[in-house]
Amino acid sequence: MSMSGLKPSAALQARREEFARYKRDVQKRGKPFFPYAMFHDTVMSLVVVVVIVGLACIWKWTIPGDHTGTGAGWLGSLYSGKADPGTTNFVPRPDWYFYFLFYLLRIFKWPNAVILGTVGIPTLIMVLMLALPFLDRRRERRLSRRPVAVVITILTVIAMGTLTYKGATAKEALASELATLPQQWAKKQGFEGNKEALAGATLFTQAGCLTCHTYLGTGSSNLGAPDLSNIGTKGLGIETQIKHLKDPSSVTPGSPMPSFAQLGDTNLHQLAVFLEASKGGK
Numbered sequence: 001m002s003m004s005g006l007k008p009s010a011a012l013q014a015r016r017e018e019f020a021r022y023k024r025d026v027q028k029r030g031k032p033f034f035p036y037a038m039f040h041d042t043v044m045s046l047v048v049v050v051v052i053v054g055l056a057c058i059w060k061w062t063i064p065g066d067h068t069g070t071g072a073g074w075l076g077s078l079y080s081g082k083a084d085p086g087t088t089n090f091v092p093r094p095d096w097y098f099y100f101l102f103y104l105l106r107i108f109k110w111p112n113a114v115i116l117g118t119v120g121i122p123t124l125i126m127v128l129m130l131a132l133p134f135l136d137r138r139r140e141r142r143l144s145r146r147p148v149a150v151v152i153t154i155l156t157v158i159a160m161g162t163l164t165y166k167g168a169t170a171k172e173a174l175a176s177e178l179a180t181l182p183q184q185w186a187k188k189q190g191f192e193g194n195k196e197a198l199a200g201a202t203l204f205t206q207a208g209c210l211t212c213h214t215y216l217g218t219g220s221s222n223l224g225a226p227d228l229s230n231i232g233t234k235g236l237g238i239e240t241q242i243k244h245l246k247d248p249s250s251v252t253p254g255s256p257m258p259s260f261a262q263l264g265d266t267n268l269h270q271l272a273v274f275l276e277a278s279k280g281g282k
Contacts, residue, residue: 018139099167100160106170114220125156178205185216191277200274203267207260215278225257230280241272 026032055075062073094102101118108117136149143150182201183192191197204210210219214227221227236244243250245268248257260268 094167096164096168099165100163101167103163103167103170106166178210181205181218185278188216189278189280191274194273194277196270196273197277198274200270200272203263203271204274207263207271212257228275229278232276232278233280236276238269238272238276241275242268245271 031037059073059075062075063077064073101122104117104121105114108114140146179202182198182205185201186192186194186198204215209215209228212221212225213219214221214225214229216229240251242265244252245259245263246261247259248255260271263271
């Protein structure tokens with residue numbers, strides 16, 4: 001049988017007839033989406049961009065003086081002070097629209113479950129939202145006739161709102177948890193009486209080292225960063241440790257580790273003493 005002899009299915013025929021009715025209706029009493037509605041959307045998007053750029057210009061150029069941030073303009077000051085790259089007491093927080101993701105990190109503890117909370121769940125939700133128009137092709141728009149979609153939407157809004165609120169009001173529990181680690185490490189490693197090693201351990205938790213390195217089961221291994229629990233057994237020495245902290249690639253060629261020279265000589269020495277006292281634990 002030739003392909004021309006095959007008849008389209010009833011569903012396909014119905015969709016074709018519906019599309020033909022739509023075209024006739026547009027020609028009779030309406031306007032097509034392109035270019036009319038698309039033009040309106042483009043104009044509105046341009047208006048939004050112009051307003052944002054205008055507010056940014058007003059905020060920037062109404063600041064008095066030489067724009068050094070010492071004064072306040074119509075929309076506030078440029079900044080309150082210079083950034084300190086060597087700070088160890090700053091706790092970063094995301095913008096408000098990422099608070100829900102921020103709180104998911106409290107639920108899915110790192111390092112094992114963090115991928116599920118930060119990548120797995122948001123990606124799954126995004127894929128489902130992108131697939132929804134292809135999965136549900138009914139033309140029914142009344143909410144009373146679409147209970148499943150309404151319930152899912154309500155639950156999603158409640159979940160996002162709750163997570164955003166909890167993320168906005170969450171206390172920095174992680175900082176308090178990290179504060180107890182130096183004493184625990186000192187007890188396991190046997191340097192309780194070494195004040196410089198203790199100070200270095202505290203600095204190790206505050207300077208973001210656990211973002212890439214692991215130490216006695218705490219932290220995460222990113223970009224191939226090694227476990228530093230027994231780094232002191234390699235006999236590198238204080239000077240080599242300091243040199244590595246200042247310029248990692250000079251000691252380990254090709255190392256992606258950033259420089260920590262901004263911490264200052266005193267802090268770097270304490271970190272080096274801590275690393276040299278790390279023998280793997282009792």
